[in-house]
Amino acid sequence: MSERTAVIASRVGLHARPAGIFVAAVGELPLEVTIAMAGEPADDAMDASSILSIMSLGASNGDTVVLRAEGEGADEALDSLVKILETDLDAE
Amino acid sequence: MIVQTLSGSADTGQAPADQAETGRTFSGVGVSPGRIIGSILLMPQAVREPAVGEQLAAGTSVEDASALLRTAAKAVQTHLTARSAGASGAGREVLEATALMANDPMLVKAAVKLITNGASAERAIWDAAASVAEMLHNLGGYMAERATDVLDVRGRIVAELRGVPAPGIPYSDTPFILVGEDLAPADTATLDPAKVLALVTSSGGPQSHTAIIARALGLPAVVAAVGVDSLTDGTRVFVDGAAGTILVDPSADQVALAKAWETTTAALAVFDGTGRLKDGHLVPLLSNVGGAKDAVKAAAAGAQGVGLLRTEFCFLERDTEPTIAEQVEAYRGVFDAFPGKKVVVRTLDAGADKPLPFLTDASEPNPALGVRGYRTDFTSPGVLERQLQAIAQATEGTKAQVWVMAPMISTAEEAEHFASLCAAAGLKTPGVMVEVPSAALTSASILEHVDFVSLGTNDLTQYAMAADRQLGPLAGLNTPWQPAVLQLIRLTVAGSRDEGHDKPVGVCGEAAADPALAVVLVGLGVSTLSMTARALSAVAAVLASVTLPEAEQLAKLALTAHSAADARRIVREKLPILNTLGL
Structure with missing residues (x-):
């Protein structure tokens, strides 16, 4: 199991356009990725390819989230997703 | 195409x-x-809800039904993605997010689970989306607004499963x-x-x-x-x-x-900002607005002020009463668009077709005749007083002349009470709407307590004719051209003259936006007209083609017509400019 933390950089938090961009990127991966707020048990992590799950997570600007994935290429995949979360997507 | x-x-x-x-x-x-x-x-017809508890049809396997649902969800996503490509700005973002929702793993998985338990594909997606929408609604704020998108997507998936056109425009x-x-x-x-x-x-x-x-x-x-x-x-x-x-x-x-x-619309696009008849008789033309954005547009269209600020439109999606600070900000935006001009603020007109959860009881059997408008002060005391305080606060330092009026006033006693609340809040110019026939008939007594009245012709018509304004079969009854409605307007003006101070009688209903009817209203003695900003130029052009005695003559003809259709036809025949302009 690979694990990464990321600090949400988008000013609006992880919803609206930033959430859409993130979910689309997860959807391109051949892996199952989960997302949870930092400090929450891994069992409560949500499907990162679901925009509805992401929205219900309610991560705001500055919040730390934990991404997890398993399998070949998981480390590289998570690194690329962290990069997306740590960019202010709303500014672009 | x-x-x-x-x-x-x-x-x-x-x-x-x-x-x-x-x-x-x-x-x-x-x-x-x-x-x-x-x-x-x-x-397309609205999507009908699948029967509650609808089961998989005999001969349809769980796998087949799940596959059909996945295909339908994917198709809706593809369609919405294609549409988003053609959109721009905020509209594009909404469509992109909605497209993702259509094929969302959480939503589809929840629906497949229900199918596995024996539900039909249509019922499964219906219930799964309802739970997701409820969850979003409970999160509040931005998420709650997205609940509607989930329900929109649900309708589209059900339509796709049924092979009928998608709901909506x-x-x-x-x-x-x-x-x-x-x-x-x-x-x-x-x-x-x-x-x-x-x-x-x-x-x-x-x-x-x-x-x-x-x-x-x-x-x-x-x-x-x-x-x-x-x-x-x-x-x-x-x-x-x-x-x-x-x-x-x-x-x-x-x-x-x-x-x-096409040529006419180009010519009608301008209003010079002074409503007047051919003989110079002034008829200020104001605009109806629902917030600051509307107000800025109305000012740009030449409106001579705001004849109706629908305050409930600032707060329609609210579950709770807006704070005084929120109200001050909303009203202030409107006042700032009209420095030196009149802005008539109508207190919350909740009820009937405009429910506000913090004021209205959705279970009333007859909402049009229920606790609505000013009457919500009987059941939710305090909200009106706080709103008047907010209006007074928003007035401080503004250059607009702020008038305040209450909707759905039926008696002089209610008008007197409203005027006392305005005075307590420090608001100088109280008035009331005349939309209940009893208020039209007693306008002289009402005007002993308030400084002006404004006729809401939409409701006045539905109450005078006992005809629900939403019902197609009653459209013939439900027109302000009805001679009975015109009589009530005449009596309202007569009451104002009897009272002795010539207090203003305005019209802020849809009737004011009909150029032919606007002439009749002026002929009946109405002093100002307030309408959607779009109608200002057409109404101004037609008013400028008649003199006051001519308008009074047309009003007489309309009052004595045998039917609404006759009244309209007779007046329109005497206003050749309507045909020239295609109005």
Whole structure:
């Protein structure tokens, strides 16, 4: 199991356009990725390819989230997703 | 025309328009002027809820049903993604997010689980989406607003499973004439005025949402045109929004009329900012607004002030009472758009078709006759007083002349109470709406307590004629051209004269936006007219073509007509400018 933390950089938090961009990127991966707020048990992590799950997570600007994935290429995949979360997507 | 619907194979079972349809005409009620030619698209029926507890059909396996659901969800996603590519700005973002929701793993998994438990695919997605929507709603704020998107997606998936066109306003690359039974407020919110040429409905009356949105957007519109929804997609028609007619396969004559209308609209686009009759008699023309954005537009259109600020429109989606600070900000935006001008603030008009959860009881059997408008002060005391405080606070330091009025006043006693609340809040110019016939009949006593009255003709008509303004079959009764309604307006003015101080009697209903009726209202002694900003230039042009004695003469003819239709016809015949301008 690979694990990464990321600090949400988008000013609006992880919803609206930033959430859409993130979910689309997860959807391109051949892996199952989960997302949870930092400090929450891994069992409560949500499907990162679901925009509805992401929205219900309610991560705001500055919040730390934990991404997890398993399998070949998981480390590289998570690194690329962290990069997306740590960019202010709303500014672009 | 390229029409994208979710289901390319949808077969409505209707033959395309053939020669037999050529020249066929439909008559309805013209509610927004304009002459235009275009192809029609029909508004699909709302998606019917699948039966509660509907089970998988015998012979359908769980796997097959799940596969069908996944395919439908994917198809809706593909369709919405394609649409988002053609959109821009905020509209694009909403469509992109909605597309992702359509095929969302959480939603689809929840639905597949229900199918595994024996539910039909339609019922499964229906219930799964309802739970997700509820969860979003409970999160509040931005998330709660997205709950509607989930329900929209649900309707689309169910339509896809059934092989019928997607609900909502149809989508097309080229502008079209929208034809339907009637439009709901939610439909009108998604209506793109750049894509819709005109609105035509088989039901609905002159005060329906369709009519109101058409006038606000400046789209030609005809309502209550019985049978028009039997036409097929792609049929070319001529719509005359003043005459209330629709003609299939227009000839060269109608093409010429539509061309001439284009010229007219260009000429009518300007209002010089002073409403007056031919003889110089001044009739200030104001605008009805729902917030600061509207107010800025109205000021740009030359409005001489705001005759009606619908404060409930600032807070329609709220579950809780807005704070004083929020209210001050909302009102202040409107005041700032009209320095030195009059702004009439109407206190919250909640109830009937505009429910506010913190004020109204949704279970009333008869909401139009229920606790609405000023009456909510009986059941939720304090809200009105706080609103008056907020208005007073917003007034500080502004250059606008702020007047305040209460909706749904029935008696002089209520007017007196409202005036005392205004005085306590430090508001100097209290007034009331006249929309209940009892208030029209007792306007002299009412005006002993307040400084002005404003006639709300939409409600005054529905109460005088005992005809629900939303009902198509009653459209004939539900028009302010009814001589009985005109009598009530005459009596309101007479009451003001009897009171002795010539206190202003304005009109802020839809009637003021009808240029012919505007002449009659002025003839009846109404001092100011307030309307959607779009109508200002047309009303100003027609008023400028008559003198006060001529307007008074036309008012007499309308008052004594045998029917609303006669009143309208007689007045219109005496106003040749209407035909010249195509109004």
